[in-house]
Amino acid sequence: MSIQIKLSRASRVYRPNEHLQGVIVTTSTNSISHQGIRITLNGTVNLQIRAGMAGVIDSFYNVVKPISIINKSSEIQSSGKLGAGTTEIPFSITLSSQQHDGGERFYETYHGANISIQYLLTADMVRGYLHKSLSTTIEVIIESDKAYLAAAPVSPETVSFYITQDTQKHPLLPELLSGGFRVTGKVSTCCSVSNPITGDLVVEASATPIQSIDILLLRTESILAGDKILTDTSVVQTTQVADGDVCRGMTLPIYVIIPRLLMCPTILAGRPFSVEFQLTVVVSFQSELSKRQPKSDLRTPRLWVAMETLPLRLIRTK
Numbered sequence: 001m002s003i004q005i006k007l008s009r010a011s012r013v014y015r016p017n018e019h020l021q022g023v024i025v026t027t028s029t030n031s032i033s034h035q036g037i038r039i040t041l042n043g044t045v046n047l048q049i050r051a052g053m054a055g056v057i058d059s060f061y062n063v064v065k066p067i068s069i070i071n072k073s074s075e076i077q078s079s080g081k082l083g084a085g086t087t088e089i090p091f092s093i094t095l096s097s098q099q100h101d102g103g104e105r106f107y108e109t110y111h112g113a114n115i116s117i118q119y120l121l122t123a124d125m126v127r128g129y130l131h132k133s134l135s136t137t138i139e140v141i142i143e144s145d146k147a148y149l150a151a152a153p154v155s156p157e158t159v160s161f162y163i164t165q166d167t168q169k170h171p172l173l174p175e176l177l178s179g180g181f182r183v184t185g186k187v188s189t190c191c192s193v194s195n196p197i198t199g200d201l202v203v204e205a206s207a208t209p210i211q212s213i214d215i216l217l218l219r220t221e222s223i224l225a226g227d228k229i230l231t232d233t234s235v236v237q238t239t240q241v242a243d244g245d246v247c248r249g250m251t252l253p254i255y256v257i258i259p260r261l262l263m264c265p266t267i268l269a270g271r272p273f274s275v276e277f278q279l280t281v282v283v284s285f286q287s288e289l290s291k292r293q294p295k296s297d298l299r300t301p302r303l304w305v306a307m308e309t310l311p312l313r314l315i316r317t318k
Helices: 174-179 288-292
Strands: 002-007 019-028 032-034 037-047 067-077 080-082 085-094 115-125 134-142 157-164 181-192 197-206 210-225 228-243 251-256 273-285 305-315
Touching: 002 115, 002 134, 019 037, 019 115, 037 085, 067 085, 067 115, 157 273, 157 305, 181 273, 197 210, 197 273, 210 251, 228 251
Parallel strands: 181 305
Antiparallel strands: 002 019, 019 085, 032 080, 037 067, 037 115, 115 134, 157 181, 181 197, 197 251, 210 228, 210 273, 273 305
């Protein structure tokens, strides 16, 4: 005996105020009796406090309760009997939040390091005392309500940047300070989550050969716990722009695909939590010291690394 949920959309993507429709599929070699079949949609913001977050202390561990967005349950079928073979039982749930009751509005589905926003659809079949109840769960992907989205297309905001030995706040190798270097470029810092981050950069000068140029996508998650704000920044994705020394004066394109679910439209402070993003351009230079630490964290300032970090605002468009 098995039970599963099949949604009307293979993508599993829905928006607020839409009807979440599908069928509950049961498969059995024999006819079975049950005491009811129920479908439940539970949407929550899960906040995890762990060691390593800025401002965290022992007493804060795991004290933040999940934030409920939606919790709807409906009986699809009362007690009865299902025949042998495959049976499909249709269901429909309206995606309306609890905001009018003082609850939270819908946030987009997001899988972060300390914050996760999930919408789980569960089907339960209650059976008799001597039989084990059956249950299955599937995640539904929620995107922003189209009524509140900006009209597409939205022109990405482009910011110019430059990286030299004088812009670095951490120590550099003597040969980098004496020889000097200059990397310039431009990159979009406000764009739609469904579009790539684009731009370009140019190595105008560098006395030291370049080892690689990378683009880091960072997320900064903040959680309000008591009267303290706990923050944590982690790397979401690394995209290599150049491998090895590059020709001086040649324009290198920047094209970064935004990973689905691991990033979402920016959620600013003013709520019990916030999710913000940054983009870091990392230039690594060839040196004997870098060969001894080939797997070092690109986010950590090193003697042979120069970097520039820019704020990144993500939005959803129609």
